[in-house]
Amino acid sequence: MNLSPDQVVFWQMGFFKLNATIAYTWALMIVLVLGSKLVTRKLSTQLQRSRWQNLLEIIVTGIKQQVSEVGLQQPEKYIGFLGTLFLFVAMASLFTIIPGYEPPTGSLSTSAALAICVLVAVPLYGIEESGLTEYLRAYMKPTFFMLPFNIISELSRTLALAVRLFGNMMSGTMILAILLTITPFLFPIVMSALGLLTGMVQAYIFSILATVYIAAATRVHKPKIESHKKLLNNDDDN
Amino acid sequence: MLIDWFTVIAQVVNFLILVWLLKHFLYQPILNAIDAREKRIASEIAEADAKKTEAVKERDEFRQKNETFDQQRSAHMNQVMEEAKTERAQLLDAARLESEDLRTRLQAALKNEQHCLNDALSLRACEEVFAIARKVLTELAGTTLEERMTEIFLARLRELNDAEMAGLKSAFLASNSPLLVRTAFELPTEQCAAIEAASKEILGSDKQLKFETAPDLISGIEIIVDGQKIAWSIAGYLASLAKSVDSLLKTPDNLQSKDEIIDIADAAQEIDENRA
Numbered sequence: 371m372n373l374s375p376d377q378v379v380f381w382q383m384g385f386f387k388l389n390a391t392i393a394y395t396w397a398l399m400i401v402l403v404l405g406s407k408l409v410t411r412k413l414s415t416q417l418q419r420s421r422w423q424n425l426l427e428i429i430v431t432g433i434k435q436q437v438s439e440v441g442l443q444q445p446e447k448y449i450g451f452l453g454t455l456f457l458f459v460a461m462a463s464l465f466t467i468i469p470g471y472e473p474p475t476g477s478l479s480t481s482a483a484l485a486i487c488v489l490v491a492v493p494l495y496g497i498e499e500s501g502l503t504e505y506l507r508a509y510m511k512p513t514f515f516m517l518p519f520n521i522i523s524e525l526s527r528t529l530a531l532a533v534r535l536f537g538n539m540m541s542g543t544m545i546l547a548i549l550l551t552i553t554p555f556l557f558p559i560v561m562s563a564l565g566l567l568t569g570m571v572q573a574y575i576f577s578i579l580a581t582v583y584i585a586a587a588t589r590v591h592k593p594k595i596e597s598h599k600k601l602l603n604n605d606d607d608n
Numbered sequence: 609m610l611i612d613w614f615t616v617i618a619q620v621v622n623f624l625i626l627v628w629l630l631k632h633f634l635y636q637p638i639l640n641a642i643d644a645r646e647k648r649i650a651s652e653i654a655e656a657d658a659k660k661t662e663a664v665k666e667r668d669e670f671r672q673k674n675e676t677f678d679q680q681r682s683a684h685m686n687q688v689m690e691e692a693k694t695e696r697a698q699l700l701d702a703a704r705l706e707s708e709d710l711r712t713r714l715q716a717a718l719k720n721e722q723h724c725l726n727d728a729l730s731l732r733a734c735e736e737v738f739a740i741a742r743k744v745l746t747e748l749a750g751t752t753l754e755e756r757m758t759e760i761f762l763a764r765l766r767e768l769n770d771a772e773m774a775g776l777k778s779a780f781l782a783s784n785s786p787l788l789v790r791t792a793f794e795l796p797t798e799q800c801a802a803i804e805a806a807s808k809e810i811l812g813s814d815k816q817l818k819f820e821t822a823p824d825l826i827s828g829i830e831i832i833v834d835g836q837k838i839a840w841s842i843a844g845y846l847a848s849l850a851k852s853v854d855s856l857l858k859t860p861d862n863l864q865s866k867d868e869i870i871d872i873a874d875a876a877q878e879i880d881e882n883r884a
Contacts, residue, residue, distance in 0.1 A: 376612045395622050406634035415644040430638045450631035478610040483619035
């Protein structure tokens with residue numbers, strides 16, 4: 371029994387290999403992209419629209435609303451990253467209803483990759499919003515001595531992100547596998563349903579935490595930005 | 609080892625590709641579609657608001673126009689009513705005047721008719737009186753009366769004033785024709801001789817006299833010479849009397865025919881009915 375789909379290797383050539391994680395990720399990507407492409411190929415701007423368009427609109431506007439509720443001013447800017455995080459994790463867990471499928475998020479490599487993406491994206495968005503020096507100065511707040519702790523915090527929360535997602539997804543799959551061997555009929559179904567729920571919750575937690583991190587990074591100098599905006603508005607009025 | 613670093617790198621790349629793809633195929637089109645719809649709805653709402661505003665404006669204008677129209681109509685109606693009242697009063701006055709005029713004319717016509725009737729009665733009475741007188745005198749007339757008349761005639765002839773006498777004389781002398789003496793009955797010879805003697809005496813001429821009988825004189829005698837006439841006869845009296853009566857009756861008055869009187873009476877009655 372494999373603890374991670376990484377261990378199922380279909381093809382390998384030196385450093386390069388094609389394992390189940392990558393393969394299932396590709397499959398997920400194909401499904402997501404093709405589904406989106408098919409639905410958005412003929413979008414209606416009228417009041418009458420297709421069910422699939424309605425579904426996608428609900429998903430996209432839901433993500434956008436969540437992002438803006440956390441406190442990001444321009445959700446359209448972050449929805450590509452944060453929405454894809456949520457959709458990828460959610461779809462990865464949703465597809466567990468397909469027999470023989472293993473979620474790529476059940477691999478620590480995948481969750482680590484996603485956490486690394488967040489780790490990189492947070493400072494990038496922060497620097498974009500408030501400039502490099504301002505962003506770096508935030509690590510030294512309230513005092514210079516807090517710099518190591520801030521860096522440790524940054525790294526540890528990334529680790530926490532990765533391990534939380536991996537643990538939950540892996541445990542769900544593992545419990546299902548173990549239960550299948552003990553009680554083959556009823557419990558796996560219940561656990562599978564529970565796994566779907568935890569998968570959704572994990573997707574939500576992962577993406578919302580990433581949103582909070584980005585919001586925290588971009589909100590470092592918010593008061594100053596607001597006063598600057600006020601000045602700009604006054605100039606416009608004049 | 610739970611972490612396979614190649615897989616981590618591959619998943620990072622995969623994730624970034626997925627981000628780009630979904631951004632391109634999912635978020636952007638969906639958000640664009642939602643924005644387009646929102647814009648469309650907003651524009652429709654704005655259009656509806658504009659239409660509503662316009663409708664409210666038009667409704668107000670219409671209401672105002674209606675009120676103005678009502679006011680104008682009532683003012684017009686009042687004016688027309690006033691005019692009609694005035695016109696009615698004028699027409700009634702005119703009808704009253706016409707009626708009074710017609711009544712006056714009717715009364716005048718009736719009075720006239722009564723007058724005419726009286727005239728006709730008087731004329732008829734006169735004619736009857738004359739006829740009776742003529743008949744009585746005709747029946748009474750005779751030779752003795754003629755004698756008496758001859759005497760009276762001769763007496764009158766003698767009583768002529770100088771101017772009349774001179775005119776008669778000159779006419780008698782100038783005339784070639786004999787002096788014509790007309791009587792109702794044939795005069796006896798004595799009477800004729802007396803007349804001849806009197807003419808000689810008065811006119812100073814012994815011209816031949818010519819005697820004629822004229823029954824229409826009723827009773828009397830007349831001398832005619834060259835257009836001049838000296839006469840005394842009952843017919844003459846009667847004729848002058850009849851002439852004076854005629855002139856009395858035929859005084860110029862508002863003589864109107866009976867038909868016209870009836871017409872005026874009808875018109876007056878009609879006007880009275882209309883007024884009632």
